[in-house]
Ligand SMILES: [Zn+2]
């Protein structure tokens with residue numbers, strides 16, 4: 001219920017009576033560059049459960065084997081591949097980067113079948129997905145409102161500052177240590193300002209505190225700043241690290257302020273003034289990684305689908321409930337036999353199997369040598 005305060009409305013409806021939901025969306029690629037497959041999860045922000053998922057694959061093993069046979073001259077070129085559940089649902093020639101926007105469109109278009117629509121979309125700062133939804137969703141469907149993820153915003157800011165730090169000394173004198181401090185200051189500043197429910201105008205007005213803090217100027221700093229805390233307690237404050245100086249480092253001050261200007265504007269702060277996050281989506285991505293490791297290619301068969309579906313089942317229902325239900329189903333039982341043993345048992349067994357190194361006492365050492 002706390003999230004009702006985010007935009008004042010708890011339940012919203014569209015013209016057809018579908019309920020508007022708030023959900024986070026994030027894509028996970030099996031390989032970093034030019035991935036053969038990608039998985040997107042739609043995670044509800046109130047239920048914290050996976051509401052929908054989309055798996056794109058650029059290959060199908062049966063189709064591939066068929067092509068190989070034709071090339072080897074084992075069968076005629078006219079012969080068609082046997083009817084099968086083809087896993088290739090994304091063109092191999094298309095870029096894997098485009099999967100994210102396509103998956104978002106597919107998920108959103110299917111939502112009205114379950115009497116809901118996506119009212120609030122929590123997403124990273126990727127513009128392609130939102131513009132695709134705006135342009136290609138059916139005209140009668142309401143467009144989702146963007147809620148940017150705060151962690152992604154901090155990461156984007158860090159990327160910009162580290163870009164300066166990695167540039168040559170002629171371009172910028174900013175170092176990696178400055179970049180790390182600035183990124184941390186940025187995260188603290190927006191976190192404290194937004195959680196402290198400060199006015200939007202005030203957040204924008206005091207934005208240079210992020211840079212000034214490194215120059216030992218704390219007039220705009222938030223209450224989390226150790227200098228502000230020391231002042232409140234009438235104590236002296238001496239910074240742990242050598243502060244920068246305005247006269248010696250004016251070029252660094254100006255270039256850092258320019259980056260802060262682009263990241264702290266009224267519009268950009270409005271986008272992150274909420275309590276939603278894509279953290280759960282990222283946790284799911286990590287789970288996908290453990291069940292479908294990046295070094296192995298599972299997407300050309302049903303294997304990736306089974307692994308992802310099993311993971312969603314465990315996440316939504318809990319381990320015991322999911323497996324007590326699915327044990328009657330021989331297909332799921334066979335494919336997920338690795339997961340059949342509860343994790344605790346597996347952990348204990350593993351510990352028993354491990355030979356504990358024996359500690360040799362000082363007395364024994366003396367006897368030995
Ligand atoms: Zn196929």
Ligand SMILES: [Zn+2]
Pocket residue numbers: 213217218221222225226227228
């Ligand atoms: Zn400060």
